Amino acid sequence: MLKHNFIHELKTLTRNRWMLFLGIIILVFFSFATFNGHQKVEKRALDINAAKQEVKDADQEMLMLIDSVERGMEVSAPYWTIPTSPMAVGNYHPRVAAMDPEPWAFIATGQSDLFTHYVKPTVAGDDHTLNYTEMTSPIQLLFGSFDISFVIIYLLPLIIVAFSYNILSSERENGSLRLLASNSISLQKWVIQKLAFRFLFVALVSILVLGGIFLIKGFDLFSNFGEFLSLVLVMLGYVLFWFVLAFIINISSGSSAKNAIVLLGLWVGLVLLVPSILNQLGNSIYPMPSRTLMINDMRQIKVDVSQKQDEILDNYLRDHPEYAINDTTENRSFYHRYMASQMLVKKELEPAVSEFEDQLKRQQQWLNQFKWLSPAILVQESMNHIAGTSTSDYESYRKQVSEFADIWRNHFMPLLYNNQKFSEADYKDLPSFQYKSKKTSVKANLLLLFVISLILGLTFGISHVIKGKKASMAMN
Amino acid sequence: MIRQTFLKEIKELLRDGRPRIALIIVGLLLLVAVWISARQYENTNAQYEIAKQTERGIWDGQSDKNPHSAAHFGTYAFKPKYPLSLLDQGVDKYAGVSIFLEAHNRNEAQFSAATDQTGLARFGDLTPDFILLFLVPLLIVLLGFNTFTKEGELGTLALLRSSTVPTWKLVLGKWMALFIPVLIISLILFGLAGAILSSLKDYGVFEWSSLFMMLLVYLLYYVIFINLVMVISFLSKRSGISLVTSLSIWILTCLAVPKIASTVAEQKYPYPTRQVFEAEVLQDKKSGLDGHNPWSKEAKLLEQKVLAEYKVDSLHQLPFNFDAYRMQKGEEHEAEVYFKHYKFLKEQYNNQSLVYQNLAVISPFLPTRFLSMAIAHTDYGTHWDFSDAAEKYRVATQKFLNDDFAKNSSYGDWSYRADASKWATLPPFEYQPSKLKAVLSQNATHFLILGIWTVLSFGVLFVTAKRI
Known part of the structure; x- marks a missing residue:
């Protein structure tokens, strides 16, 4: 019967082109999102490289200037910028403290549109008020970006809703429910099979599309397989959650339209309202x-x-x-x-x-x-962690920069207070910054995601069985 | 007949539990959102007042010092919140609130609220504009998706067709049944906001005409949605399909298009990164006069020019302190450099705005979004305006200080100290956002697009509903 059902599903779905349509939509969304993400990350890397190159070039000039001064030649620069003074080096030749993108940065914009990815702390500057915000149009920040994380968190559930809101109700509305009920298979099982088929379809298409796009984009999937696996699992957990909800609503079903309304209400609640209410509460507390x-x-x-x-x-x-x-x-x-x-x-x-x-x-x-x-929160957080664009990543970056700013300042303090000159020999001792990425495990979130679906499914199953028993007892 | 249809539809809406619950939830959310925003508004403005006064006190309280030291010490311009931000927070969260005004440098506004929030904040805030822009259209979808399909499903379509009532009366009745509840919610909300704002004293100038204009914008937006939902309901065979189609339109209009628009705008007309921008400014600054550097080529040229102009042969014979004069000229050069670079930014911003305008053709959300923010003075345009005003004030302040330095000291006298009473004579920084009329004429295109959407959607509704 299972096999039979699957084949039947495949046939009906392919026949009315639903499947093709949804497949194409998923493909288009993911491609566009990947393309955007890639461009952003590429720009970020290019900017950092350009900044580093600029410092390298400026260093060459600085060394030449030092050389000229040391040989007693006249130089044209204003005296306070002449790099034999340690303070001139510390202020006018700062190092680039850059936050290099993680390999997976393109999947979630996260906080990366808010913050700059490199700063140059100077000796005399106020590094405690260093400006980490990026020069972006606030409209861009308000609207947000169309990234993979947006597609998964906001759009996939809606695709699932559109795909499964009327499984049982459409049979009723078509008048085929009686036929179905006269079959040997129980209705629940029948709905589960139908949903399982759809789940497999959505999951498979999403994984294939994502993997395919990544490969085409020349992304090294295999050396970053761990993260890819996490990403896929997060997505699967989320998709599963929405299918469990769809199952519950289908079984406790009213008409197709009512199912759609309830599922949509859940989507609004879980994806739009719960996060913003929690955020508001966090701000107030x-x-x-x-x-x-x-x-x-x-x-x-x-x-x-x-x-x-x-x-x-x-x-x-x-x-x-x-x-x-x-x-x-x-x-x-x-x-x-x-x-x-x-x-x-x-x-x-x-x-x-x-x-x-x-x-x-x-x-x-x-x-x-x-x-x-809200599973949406779990998914957002996990994806930002995988992408290295979460709030805590930027916090860690700021902390590292602050430490580096201290190192940079302290490097020059002995030179300043000993009234020593900065010489060519001192150049190689200049400290440099290396960002250490903060790897946050998403295992806990993943576990939570699956546990939520499990508990939801089980609670519903048990209560349904109890209700069924009560109903049959009442009948007797 | 219009009234009867209307009453029947309203009765049906109220009888069904779901629309009722949805209406109640939206109403409650709105109340909570207004309450939160009102508190935030009062808080922010109280802090703004304190900060402004304290900063002015710090400036006025400076001791005897060289005017140029005072210029480096600088002062701050703070951005207040405007009354209608109660309803639409716009981009306020993402724009900085304070600008440091100092010698030689134009600084960007610093400290946006978003940078001090967790990643969760990116889901959006529970503010009235979120509910007005996203949830009310969704409510319209929920209330109206089956307005025609149910006639087919209940078998009343044949009855309707056989009656002699003109179709337009029927359609209008149904239309009213969707519009009146939305209108009532909006009226209550805007009335409440008006009452709150006119009862708050001391904070900004609140104008009922702005509030009324904003209400009008949102009502047009809702009318467009009602028309679209009715057309879809009319064309769909089943309620379920009608609902899913309307929803797709909602997702596209409110969620997808704004994000696509911002992506396209950014890719086509990117801003430089802060670091690149600063490096370019520095490059241009170097190519001109540096007020602090009397040995540069530009400084020498200036020297010769001034000597020739005053027909003297030594800087000491000038009737003013040439050091201060050079500082002022350097300041003017730097201001020009900033003007040039900010002009480029502004061009990018204008081009980005055009992208949004073009995409408004496929999403009525965009013109509504921009109009609402503009009327509330929480849009990017107001932020630009504010930062330009601050820059103008900065340039004027530098002149004020350099002129004092030039007038009251002689060449080479860097030890000159202006009296402590001098600082209080600097005029304070004042900024008034543009009036409603100016805002509307600046945003005329958005209004036009919204108007076209309204007319076209009515037209389509009229044409489709003819063939009942």
């Missing part, structure tokens, strides 16, 4: 401090500090006696005072600045407790 008020604080601290620059410098030098010993000239310039103050400002502002990151973390933790409420 752990409200972000005000950035505008933070600016006030920062300004006030800077005013206070600038009024006592000499005192701060004295204190700083008292804390760092090594500079007094090494430097016999005792020459104190603008930068000596400025850097000591700058470091103090940073220290004083640190609690206020880290409050933003901490609050964000608290929000995230709170949300983690409720993310099972």
Whole structure:
């Protein structure tokens, strides 16, 4: 009977071209999304490379300039940019601290459209207020991008709904339900078989299409197979969830139109409303401090500090006696005072600045407790993790940059306070930045995804059986 | 007959549990959304007021210092929220709220709310505009998908056909049954918003005419959706098919097309990355006068020019401090460089806007989206306007400071300090967004497209419904 059913399904579906139509839609959506994602990631990589190349070229010029100065030649650059001064190197020749894209970055735009992917922290700059936002039109951010994650989270469920809202009801409406009921197979089993067939179809087409597009795009599937597997499993888990819902609605069915309305209501609730309500609640429970008020604080601290620059410098030098010993000239310039103050400002502002990151973390933790409420959230999070474009990836990047900014600054401090010159020999010791990608496992989310479907299916199955028994008892 | 059809349809809607529940849910969501937005609005503006005053206090409270030191110390321009953001938050979440105004540099607006939110925020916020733009059309689909198909399914179609009632009366009755509930919801919401906004004191100028215009935009949007849903219901054989088709239209219009549009716009007219932009600006700055560098070629040229102009042979004989004069000229050169580069950005932005306008032909969502944001002053245009105003103020501030430096000191005198009372005489930064009339004329194309959509959809409804 199973085989028979499958063949029958295949025939009816191919005959009314539904299958072909849906197959083509999935193909078009995924192709367009992959194409977009690829372009974005390619641009990102190109931008980073261009920035690195620019630094390389500038370094050559810098070395030539140092060479000229060391040989006592006249140079045309303004004196404060001449790279024999360590502060000139630290400020005008910063390194690129880039966040290289993960191999799977193209599947989910995530937060990548909000943030820049490379910054160049300078010695004198305010690295605690480094601007990480990218120059994008906010309209783009508002509308979002058409990426694979959008297709899977928003569109696949709708395709599934369109594909399976009327399995039982159409039989009733066509008058063939009585025929069906007179068969030896139970209705539930019959619906399950029909849905299983559709599930297999949607799953197979999606996997084949995705794999195919990736291969055509020249993407190295095999060396990144683990992530591909995660991606496919996440997608399957999500597709399965929607088919389980479709099954439940079909069995407790009304008319086709009513089924469609209920399924659609579930889609609106789970994909649109639950995430935005949770987000709103997270914001209300752990409200972000005000950035505008933070600016006030920062300004006030800077005013206070600038009024006592000499005192701060004295204190700083008292804390760092090594500079007094090494430097016999005792020459104190603008930068000596400025850097000591700058470091103090940073220290004083640190609690206020880290409050933003901490609050964000608290929000995230709170949300983690409720993310099972909507599989859409689980899928979004997992895909962002696989793509390396999640909130935590960017947080990790910011942290690494902040550490690097410290390294960069501290590299020049001894040179500055010892009043040493920057020489050609010092060039090779300049620190450089290497982004370490933060691999977040999606196993927990995956498990949760399948468990939700399982629990949903089981609860419904059991309650249905109980109801059936009650009904038959009542009949007796 | 129109009234009877209308009453019958409304009765049916109310009898069926699902539309009733849907109506109640949408109503409740709207109330919650308005409440949240109103709180946010008050909060943000309270913070805005504090920040503005504190920053001005910090500026005014500067001690005796060289005007150019004050220029480097700089000040901040803060962007307020405007009253109608209560209904449409637009791009506010993605645009920065503060601009640092300093010597030599035009800075971008910093600190958008979106960067301080979790990834979940990208699903969208529970704001009135989300409900008005996405959920109400969906509600229309739910209420209206079977308005004609049910006649066929219940077998009443034959009855209708045999009656002598003109078709248009029937169609109009059904149309009203869809429009009136939506109209009531909208009226309640906009009335509520108006009441809240006019009761809040001190915060921005709220105008009923803007609110009314916004209501009109949304009503047109809903009319278009009602017409489309009715046409589809008329052409479909079964309710299920009608529902799925209407839904596909909804998905395409509200979800897919905006994303496709933004993708196309970005690919065709990309912005440079922040770093590239800054590098290019720096390059252009270097090719001109640097106020801090008296040894450059440009500085020497300026020197000769000024000496010739005043017919003196030494900078010391000039009636003003040439250092400050050079600073000012350098500032003007830098302002020009920024003007040029921001002009390019603006061109890209205008081209992107054209992409959105062109795609509005296939999605009434787009013109509605843009009109609503524009009327609420939460659109990208207002942000541009604000940042241009801040830049103008920055340039004027630099002139104010450099002029003082030039007038009150002599050449070479970098130790000059302006009196502490000087800072308070700098005029404050004021920004007023454009008036409703200007906004509407700027967005005339969107209105036109929305109008065409309305007329065409009525036309199609009229033509199809003739053949009942």
